[in-house]
Amino acid sequence: NAGVTQTPKFQVLKTGQSMTLQCAQDMNHEYMSWYRQDPGMGLRLIHYSVGAGITDQGEVPNGYNVSRSTTEDFPLRLLSAAPSQTSVYFCASRARFDTEAFFGQGTRLTVV
């Protein structure tokens, strides 16, 4: 049972490039979320999903897109990377609103 898997673990992008951060879970969880973590800022919610075909914005959605075509996958897309998007990104999934969220190991993204 792998839990939540994020790829890649590390990525360097040039300003203006696009990329997709992958997130997959094998626990059949309906709820999935993306967070970014910057030094001293804690985890901030980017986008979340309550099931396949349903997504919504979190606290800091600008510059990011998501889609949820299957229960297992929740990719995060950066259409035109900016240095301000340099951060560590975490994906999480949870079964219900009153259970814990399981986190992936994170993707460390640097935009130069």
Add this chain to the structure above:
Amino acid sequence: GESVGLHLPTLSVQEGDNSIINCAYSNSASDYFIWYKQESGKGPQFIIDIRSNMDKRQGQRVTVLLNKTVKHLSLQIAATQPGDSAVYFCAENGQAGTALIFGKGTTLSVSS
């Protein structure tokens, strides 16, 4: 111990002491609260959770207290060990009740 409702970014304790980490939450309608531990380079790990219909919940060496009157949450760690050194985050359900919103973390340092 710390003052109720005061967030301290760092806490230093001696091995064997009891630690108290405090957190103030913002959503008075929040129905679920949770504490996570994050070690350097890793994703957050679940410690303990509590629902809004409870005031206290105990786990192994950890206790969470919920005071809904002042919107305050605390994590107590008994007999703190060097392996407890990490950043600790509290979180609550957001307005939609489906994604967790995190507070600022507290870095716990345990010296032996």
